[in-house]
Amino acid sequence: MTETAKDRYEQVAASVAEITHNAGRTTEDVTIVAVSKTVGLEEVAQAIEGGANNFGENRPDELMKKADAFPDCTWHFIGNIQSRRIKDIVGRASLIHSLYEKKHAEKINAVAAEMGIVQDVLLEVNVSGEESKSGISPDETKELLFFCESLPHLRVRGLMTMAPRNNRQGEIDTFSGLSNLRSELWSLLPVEQAQDFTELSMGMSEDWPVAIEEGATLVRIGRAIFSEDF
Numbered sequence: 279m280t281e282t283a284k285d286r287y288e289q290v291a292a293s294v295a296e297i298t299h300n301a302g303r304t305t306e307d308v309t310i311v312a313v314s315k316t317v318g319l320e321e322v323a324q325a326i327e328g329g330a331n332n333f334g335e336n337r338p339d340e341l342m343k344k345a346d347a348f349p350d351c352t353w354h355f356i357g358n359i360q361s362r363r364i365k366d367i368v369g370r371a372s373l374i375h376s377l378y379e380k381k382h383a384e385k386i387n388a389v390a391a392e393m394g395i396v397q398d399v400l401l402e403v404n405v406s407g408e409e410s411k412s413g414i415s416p417d418e419t420k421e422l423l424f425f426c427e428s429l430p431h432l433r434v435r436g437l438m439t440m441a442p443r444n445n446r447q448g449e450i451d452t453f454s455g456l457s458n459l460r461s462e463l464w465s466l467l468p469v470e471q472a473q474d475f476t477e478l479s480m481g482m483s484e485d486w487p488v489a490i491e492e493g494a495t496l497v498r499i500g501r502a503i504f505s506e507d508f
């Protein structure tokens with residue numbers, strides 16, 4: 279019998295639980311975001327059968343299609359933000375992981391205000407400094423954080439990053455760097471804002487175990503769940 283997304287999700291979930299436990303953390307501390315950007319509704323349904331309930335998409339059209347088909351799941355937007363598509367993302371995505379521009383923060387705030395909601399976001403940080411990666415530099419994060427905290431319809435839940443590929447030390451440095459930055463910024467926030475600023479979205483199919491050891495609370499896993507030849 280061929281493996282399906284259900285089988286692979288079950289295997290990934292078991293490995294995540296084991297690594298989380300070995301890192302001295304509890305399974306409730308780590309949420310698996312199944313990144314379904316390369317697959318259709320059928321594979322999403324299979325992953326749900328395997329226990330998945332958080333999904334990530336990087337394109338507004340796919341987010342709309344899948345979030346509307348599976349409204350009981352929690353949907354995450356992890357892709358590049360375009361101003362004109364913000365209206366399609368706000369509200370549909372429970373959490374936007376990839377905010378790093380003030381102008382987008384303002385627009386998300388305005389759309390959320392119109393809808394009468396508060397939108398949860400993460401700030402995307404380019405910890406490794408690689409040119410190919412998007413995100414704000416660690417040095418600039420404090421200013422963006424305080425700017426976002428001044429917008430009443432945004433709630434900043436934490437930080438997100440991507441590590442360099444195929445470079446174990448780079449992964450460790452990137453993930454521990456994000457964790458340290460979160461702690462530093464957390465200590466500067468007023469209590470009510472600090473208590474919401476707890477999330478670290480880091481780790482993908484190839485590096486999630488390192489990310490969990492470094493404190494990830496959200497791991498974004500695509501190919502290990504949805505690809506037949508990962």
Ligand SMILES: *Cc1c(COP(=O)(O)O)cnc(C)c1O
Pocket residue numbers: 313315336356357482483484498499500501502
């Ligand atoms: C595609 C993607 C992922 C998942 O990557 P895999 O290597 O397939 O696990 C995670 N995060 C972001 C931002 C992505 O675009």
